[in-house]
Amino acid sequence: MSKILYLHGFASCGEGNKSRVLGAYFGNENLLAPNLPFAPQEAIETLSTQILGEKPSLLVGSSLGGYYATYLAEKFDIPAVLINPSCKPWETLANYVGWQERFCDAERFEFKQVYLHQLERFSSPPQSSRYLVLLQSEDEVLDYRVAKEQYKEYRVIVEYGGNHRFENIHEYLSMIESFMKS
Template sequence: MKVIYIHGFNSAGYGEKIQKLKEHFGDENVLSINLPYNPEKAIKQLEFLIRNLKNEEPLLLVGTSLGGAYTLYLSYKFNISGVVINPSVKPSEDLKSEIGLQKNYKTDEEYYFKEEYLEFLKQIEIPLKELQKIKDKLYIYLDEEDELLDSRKTAEYFKGFYVKMFPGGNHRFQHMEELLEDLKSKREVRYG
């Protein structure tokens, strides 16, 4: 099985979460890239990866924050399992305040986040009634003390889905080991 890790806004395809995934699934089974800041280009790269891997072996998407929104969209589009961590459910709204000059906190790269990016993000927001069709393939993990996105609202939004909220933590998510243990206990996790 291959795991594609999808990082969040102003982040990068490396760090502690990826290390934990590699320890759990094996170095050679975890793919993580630095995505373009333009969401449409990011989605095209991820779709290319998925199309090239999904017929070889089962796939699991793991996305955090904006990467969680991408994961919801791609899991729905390709009917594959997704682990969603502290997700942005409505990125076209959540990122309105970020239009303008940005600096990636991991790479220190500066770039301009454009208003037109929000229009594309709106297009990939899958309505909840559609996500219901793949709810047996989605696993939502939240840190209760997420300072950027209200984890209680997210839990309520995904009522009826598999949702696990950890006490404490923050938006960067502090419970990766517990998440992986929980995922391992889910014998019914459907990869593909």
């Protein structure tokens, strides 16, 4: 089986609910789910090195990880599944400049103003790669309609209800598997 590279969201970790569910379904040995650096430039460099070392057959990105996945999908021509992706994180994360805690382990980190500028530099509209976009309309963090519009040329699934965490990802595993094989 081919490798899947999972990219977590802001203030999250590689070891979370979505990565556990993906690992259980596809096999933990087939899932790469690193803890990403807080600085976007470092995150992209880390992920690019990972991809150059062992190119995955699929990227799965959630929230900020969906934003990173779009940039990397375009750069390395890798299909991507985006879960409630952030489309303009330099705007949506502006209120988070300062000290934050990761959700998974309460590690404190500083989210710096310069990171917003770094994020904007990685804006990469979807053009050449393949995307499956999973959205939930009751996302309390991001307006799902922004992603629905940005990825309208691709396969977009909107589930009415839900939340930003997309807690029922297990219901979409066979769809993700079909997308990966197509």
